Amino acid sequence: MLDKRIERHSLVPTSPFIDPSVFEWPVLLERNWATIRTEAESLMRTATDVPRMDSISPQQQRLSQSGGWGALFLYAYGAKSVPNCRRCPVTFALIESIPGLNLAAFSVLAAGARIPPHEGPYRGFVRYHLGLVVPKSTNCYLRVGEECRFWGQGASLMFDDTFQHEACNESVEPRVILMIDVTRPMRGYVRWVDRVIVGAIGISPYVRNAKANQLAWDLRQGN
Numbered sequence: 001m002l003d004k005r006i007e008r009h010s011l012v013p014t015s016p017f018i019d020p021s022v023f024e025w026p027v028l029l030e031r032n033w034a035t036i037r038t039e040a041e042s043l044m045r046t047a048t049d050v051p052r053m054d055s056i057s058p059q060q061q062r063l064s065q066s067g068g069w070g071a072l073f074l075y076a077y078g079a080k081s082v083p084n085c086r087r088c089p090v091t092f093a094l095i096e097s098i099p100g101l102n103l104a105a106f107s108v109l110a111a112g113a114r115i116p117p118h119e120g121p122y123r124g125f126v127r128y129h130l131g132l133v134v135p136k137s138t139n140c141y142l143r144v145g146e147e148c149r150f151w152g153q154g155a156s157l158m159f160d161d162t163f164q165h166e167a168c169n170e171s172v173e174p175r176v177i178l179m180i181d182v183t184r185p186m187r188g189y190v191r192w193v194d195r196v197i198v199g200a201i202g203i204s205p206y207v208r209n210a211k212a213n214q215l216a217w218d219l220r221q222g223n
Contacts, residue, residue, distance in 0.1 A: 002193075003123045003162070009190040016145035016163040018126060020156040025098045029130050029178065032094060033154035037132040039088040040106045040176055043072055046087065050108050051217055057210040068113020068169075071179070073105040077202035079211050083221040091178070100183035102198065106132070107179040109169040117143075120161030122201070123184070124194045129157040130178040139170035151177060 007014045012022045020026040029036065044050060050070035053060045060069075073081050074092055085092040095104045102125065109115065120127070131151035134140065141148045142157060144165040149157060159165065169175045183198055185191075201207060 005190050006123045006184065006186065006194070009186045009188050011185040011187055012126065014123075014160060016147060016159055016165075017149065018158040018160065020128065020158045023158075023182075026128065026130075026156045026158070028097075029094060030154055030156060032090060033130060033132065036088075036091045036094070036130065036178055037153075037176075039091050040072075040132050040178070043084060043087050043106065044108070044176075047072060047084075048220060056213045056217070057206075058213075059206060062116070062118075068110035069115055070108045070110070071105045072108070073103075073214050075101065075104045076211065076214070077102060077207050079214070081214055081218050083218050095178075095180065098180065098182060100185070101180065102183060102202075103179075103181040105179050107177050109167055109175045111135075111169060111172050111174055113169050115167040117164050117166040119164050122197065123160065123162045124186075124197060125161065125181050126184050127159055127161045128180040128182065130180075131155050131157075132178060133174065133176035135169065135171035135173040135175055137171035137173075139168065140175055142167050151175065 012018060050072055053069045053071050056071065056073065072084055074084050074088065075081070075095060095101060129142070129151060131153050134151045134153050138150070141150050142165065144159045145163045151157060183194060186194055
């Protein structure tokens, strides 16, 4: 019922893939993609590890069971990773200016890894990917609904993750993207309902546990 109301009140398309140009901020990330990539690569070299997604968010265990999906978080629901943001100042300054930001992370999909088909729980979000390190292979792709698209270095992809989707990297190189979740722009009373729901998600045990795990990882970085 709520998803239908969101669909009727959304100010951006509710299709599986969404044209990033409906938002103003993706072009700023694209213009600075090389710097963002440099910061991501530096962070991956200096961090003690790239944590598996399920080591931060245990609810993702089924999706990261292959061990090939990791993430270096920058920001999630009001909390930032201090060591990661310090090491990525340009990236953090850019994402901090994004309206409706809920989550930002460097997502790493190892060579030969796959995130199995799944659906996001709530249509009030829109997910964004900026390609940073992308293998030149047709076996590295994102499927949303019935359509497959390929990441490109410095290129944006945006989609509604409540449609079934999966990510595959059957190449021999890792794939690295900047992954961002923003609140879907909506009109009328649904916009206010959405703010309440996003606030509730931010204080839910699911997110509190993930924040605690991220903080523990931050402390292990020693700064």
